[in-house]
Amino acid sequence: MPIKTTLNSLCTNEIYQQLKNDGLVIAVGPFVFCIKSSLPSIASNVEKIYGDFQLLSHDDLIDFYVSIKKPKGLRRFIKPQINFYCDDYSPFLPLPASQAFPLLEWGMNWCIAQHAHHYLLLHSAVLEKNGKSVILPAQSGSGKSTLCALLALNGWRLLSDEMALIDLQNCQLHALARPISLKNESIDVIHKQACETIFGEVVDDTNKGTISHLKPSTFSVQQVEKTTAPFAIIFPKYQAEQVICIESTDKAAAFMNIIENSFNYSILGEAGFQAVAELIDNTQCHTLTYSNTAEVLAFFEELVS
């Protein structure tokens, strides 16, 4: 088996120079990104958070050319802004330069959501343990990413904190193992966990509040090519002071909930319908309301035991 070169093999200056010049080429699950930026914050965060990712070269087939650049003109210097580009197209409004790394992450999500239509894409976290994968579809603010981080720090393999990739041909889940985006209070919640955590910089005043990215485990990144069949769909909702409550979800309701949480069901047509039907057939579906970390971790351990 060929040994994969990872970003860790480069020193800080090499990473900075590659980002600044031709771009840094890395494998992110089934995709290859070429990332360009001359911003020091991009270089430092990429070095810290993407260290375990496979380093590739410009001879490899690249799916997405992305860059974070300062604009020309006054906003380059006065209250500096930055733009995200994918193949020289900028799909977003500019953001303050302090939000460069979150913008890169959002931009990479956008690239996959806009283009990867050989998968059914769900807005959900996905983790696996004991060969059993759990999909956690949820709207922003439901506590999904915090729960995802808790599980990832407790022995679960992270496939994704944001997007389930379900192969339309065989219904297998593909992994991305990208950094987990944590917001506001959840950053402290995860910091207080009794295990090693590596965070990117903390960025305030984004449209989602304060954000920081948790480095995915080396184990998750090393296993990124391993696909897995979905075992359960859990619709999670954090609710303060709520005793843990698990209820089986009616399958028809789960079906409609899944398509509401899909980025691309509406454009997949019948292939999307069949993929969701197969997904629902092959998984157990539950809603979960919780507030206590120990209780929710115990529930998930029991689920896959």
Added chain:
Amino acid sequence: MHITKVNNLRIKNFNDQVIVFDPNTGQTHCLDSNVNEILNYLPTDKPCQSSQLKQFFMQDCLNDEKAMLNDYIQDMIDSLLKLKLIHTHCKNA
């Protein structure tokens, strides 16, 4: 009123409910089993009179039950029309 079911619907059955995908519009609907029964009765190839459909479902019912069922079935037909899962046809002169 003459009605037919839209062609090529894809159906997924789950106990008391069904999920219907209409490839003509790309829409997906969750229907209860009663509405699905109406949909299943209708052909795709030739128009069916709504009165015939109602008669089928109201057979063996008492008069007061028929009145209630008539309204209920009409509501379901109206819902299916709204969802564009069935079409109406003008009767030929």
